[in-house]
Amino acid sequence: MNKHFTLPYEGGLIQDNLPAGILHSYEKIWTKVFDESRPASYEIADLIVNSINSHKDGLFRLGVTTGSTPISLYNELARRCAAGLVSFKKVEIVSIDEYYPSSKDELQSRNHKLHDALIDKVDILHENVHIPDGTVAQEDLTEYCRQYDAIATGLDLLVIGVGERGQVGFNEAGSNDKTRTRVVRLPYASRKRQADNFNNDISVTPDKAITIGISTMLSAKKIVLMAWGEGKAAAVKAIAEGDIDSSCPASYLQRHDHISFYVDEAAASLLTRSVAPWLVGPCDWTPKFVRKAVVWLCQTVHKPILKLTEKDYLDNNLGELLEKVGSFDSINIKVFNDLQHTITGWPGGKPNADDSTRPVSATPFPKTVLIFSPHPDDDVISMGGTFIRLATQGHDVHVAYETSGNVAVNDDFVLQMIDCSAQLDYAQKFDEVKALVDSKVPGEPEPRALLNIKGAIRRSEARGAVRSFGLNDNTNVHFLNLPFYESGGIKKNPRTQADVDIIKDLILKLKPHMIFMAGDLADPHGTHRVCTEAALEALEQLDVKENPWIADTHVWMYRGAWMEWELGRVDMAVPLSPDEVVKKRHAIFRHISQKDIVPFPGEDSREFWQRAEERTQNTARLYDELGMAEYQAIEVFLKLY
Numbered sequence: 181m182n183k184h185f186t187l188p189y190e191g192g193l194i195q196d197n198l199p200a201g202i203l204h205s206y207e208k209i210w211t212k213v214f215d216e217s218r219p220a221s222y223e224i225a226d227l228i229v230n231s232i233n234s235h236k237d238g239l240f241r242l243g244v245t246t247g248s249t250p251i252s253l254y255n256e257l258a259r260r261c262a263a264g265l266v267s268f269k270k271v272e273i274v275s276i277d278e279y280y281p282s283s284k285d286e287l288q289s290r291n292h293k294l295h296d297a298l299i300d301k302v303d304i305l306h307e308n309v310h311i312p313d314g315t316v317a318q319e320d321l322t323e324y325c326r327q328y329d330a331i332a333t334g335l336d337l338l339v340i341g342v343g344e345r346g347q348v349g350f351n352e353a354g355s356n357d358k359t360r361t362r363v364v365r366l367p368y369a370s371r372k373r374q375a376d377n378f379n380n381d382i383s384v385t386p387d388k389a390i391t392i393g394i395s396t397m398l399s400a401k402k403i404v405l406m407a408w409g410e411g412k413a414a415a416v417k418a419i420a421e422g423d424i425d426s427s428c429p430a431s432y433l434q435r436h437d438h439i440s441f442y443v444d445e446a447a448a449s450l451l452t453r454s455v456a457p458w459l460v461g462p463c464d465w466t467p468k469f470v471r472k473a474v475v476w477l478c479q480t481v482h483k484p485i486l487k488l489t490e491k492d493y494l495d496n497n498l499g500e501l502l503e504k505v506g507s508f509d510s511i512n513i514k515v516f517n518d519l520q521h522t523i524t525g526w527p528g529g530k531p532n533a534d535d536s537t538r539p540v541s542a543t544p545f546p547k548t549v550l551i552f553s554p555h556p557d558d559d560v561i562s563m564g565g566t567f568i569r570l571a572t573q574g575h576d577v578h579v580a581y582e583t584s585g586n587v588a589v590n591d592d593f594v595l596q597m598i599d600c601s602a603q604l605d606y607a608q609k610f611d612e613v614k615a616l617v618d619s620k621v622p623g624e625p626e627p628r629a630l631l632n633i634k635g636a637i638r639r640s641e642a643r644g645a646v647r648s649f650g651l652n653d654n655t656n657v658h659f660l661n662l663p664f665y666e667s668g669g670i671k672k673n674p675r676t677q678a679d680v681d682i683i684k685d686l687i688l689k690l691k692p693h694m695i696f697m698a699g700d701l702a703d704p705h706g707t708h709r710v711c712t713e714a715a716l717e718a719l720e721q722l723d724v725k726e727n728p729w730i731a732d733t734h735v736w737m738y739r740g741a742w743m744e745w746e747l748g749r750v751d752m753a754v755p756l757s758p759d760e761v762v763k764k765r766h767a768i769f770r771h772i773s774q775k776d777i778v779p780f781p782g783e784d785s786r787e788f789w790q791r792a793e794e795r796t797q798n799t800a801r802l803y804d805e806l807g808m809a810e811y812q813a814i815e816v817f818l819k820l821y
Contacts, residue, residue, distance in 0.1 A: 191469025249341030282314030359393030472748025625668025
């Protein structure tokens with residue numbers, strides 16, 4: 181299962197032979213950018229292994245973190261230990277934090293997670309493992325933290341991930357560079373983020389934690405920071421390029437003399453060398469990269485494309501673009517036409533029309549279209565208007581819900597549904613289901629019988645949504661229930677060939693001309709990304725010689741409720757009328773279990789439909805500001821191939 185989704189190359193900074201001082205000229209912490217998290221983890225593993233093997237005297241003291249960020253790193257360290265490439269017998273591991281109160285036997289504790297991810301997989305001696313004790317009596321905490329700080333001070337190497345708000349450990353916004361190991365009270369926003377470790381139940385999520393402080397971290401001889409996924413992009417920008425600010429605690433680490441930052445392309449997406457590489461050095465000016473630069477220039481000088489002047493280009497460091505590509509006015513016209521040609525009201529192709537400048541060919545018509553939806557509502561949230569347009573224009577549209585989405589259903593909603601059944605003389609079922617709910621243990625998988633009920637709720641909602649705009653929910657709706665998702669908890673099982681085979685069988689059955697997939701990059705281990713990588717793996721495994729129709733199958737990527745493709749990357753833009761926006765909203769409303777409760781962590785309290793509408797309306801506004809026609813909303817897509 182090696183397929184890992186990355187965006188196609190579309191030009192950018194030419195880094196070959198570029199002096200490091202120029203490459204990192206905007207960075208206060210030099211940052212290494214990788215295609216994705218695994219090769220970055222391998223390089224960090226090289227650093228750790230070489231440091232351990234070259235250490236001469238005493239124990240090598242390694243500071244570590246938990247969470248999703250170091251998963252691939254720990255897997256690689258365990259593999260190398262098993263292969264005899266490194267031994268941890270002379271290594272001392274120091275974990276940076278723990279919930280309080282928390283027992284090491286609790287599945288959601290940092291102690292348990294670190295043992296499960298790394299400690300139990302390497303040959304480290306038990307006495308050389310140090311993890312904050314979440315069971316220390318409250319009256320003894322101050323002295324305990326003082327003693328633990330002595331252990332955590334002066335580490336040989338500290339390897340830690342950063343949070344979406346620039347947290348390190350449980351050093352939240354407001355922490356300063358004088359802090360040492362201590363007990364901190366977790367603010368509501370932090371507890372809400374941590375609640376995914378406690379079945380999304382904030383009432384049982386600890387409100388305190390033990391964490392080493394910023395000053396303790398700065399005492400390490402060497403520091404490695406890690407961040408994966410575009411959800412960390414704003415934090416990476418602030419840490420690597422911003423000023424030191426207590427609202428972003430990791431920014432204090434800029435003061436360390438031996439620190440490096442490892443990020444993937446998605447996490448680096450807001451760095452200057454990604455947003456405006458022409459400010460850093462020479463660039464490869466592909467057509468899409470030219471468009472990216474022109475859109476950036478328009479937004480910088482607040483002008484539409486056709487009003488840009490030569491002075492605008494020169495004043496904003498785009499002289500190389502004029503030298504390499506042509507005059508400013510020819511670039512303006514070319515980019516204007518290029519962007520305008522992405523707009524189409526016929527996302528499946530317009531029959532009997534000249535398609536030479538359209539994003540989708542006119543033939544064949546109608547097309548067989550397959551929409552992959554990671555959860556049972558991503559289809560209507562992310563591309564509901566285009567979905568409706570494809571169906572009403574006569575294409576054979578199928579939607580495949582890749583996971584059950586069962587863990588996202590609130591227990592109270594289940595009881596409400598069962599209570600409705602109780603009113604119809606099925607009262608005994610309410611008591612049975614209530615007993616299932618009461619039997620749940622925080623951090624452990626939910627009872628399978630309860631998950632089955634929740635999965636049925638999500639399926640009924642998905643059927644209702646697509647029925648609302650005329651799709652046949654018996655023949656054109658497919659529930660794949662991919663096995664990786666069915667762990668019963670937030671942490672999922674690894675993706676395997678079984679997941680890929682289920683997707684492959686559906687593709688072979690339908691032989692689609694167009695496939696739509698989620699293109700979210702927020703979490704390397706998140707459900708959206710895992711589903712997309714499984715689907716891409718399935719396509720890759722299909723032999724073109726045995727299935728020649730695959731050569732004419734095109735894959736289109738949509739985004740989720742939070743992010744949108746930058747206009748420089750867009751291949752197709754589907755405008756929505758006010759009525760279509762309302763139809764899309766009503767389809768989202770059919771997912772009643774997801775309405776009003778905002779089930780996922782984060783500081784955005786809006787519902788999915790509100791986020792989706794603002795996203796598509798903002799995209800329409802951007803097109804308008806660039807000089808295109810004004811629309812109510814626009815959904816945009818990237819053509820993968």
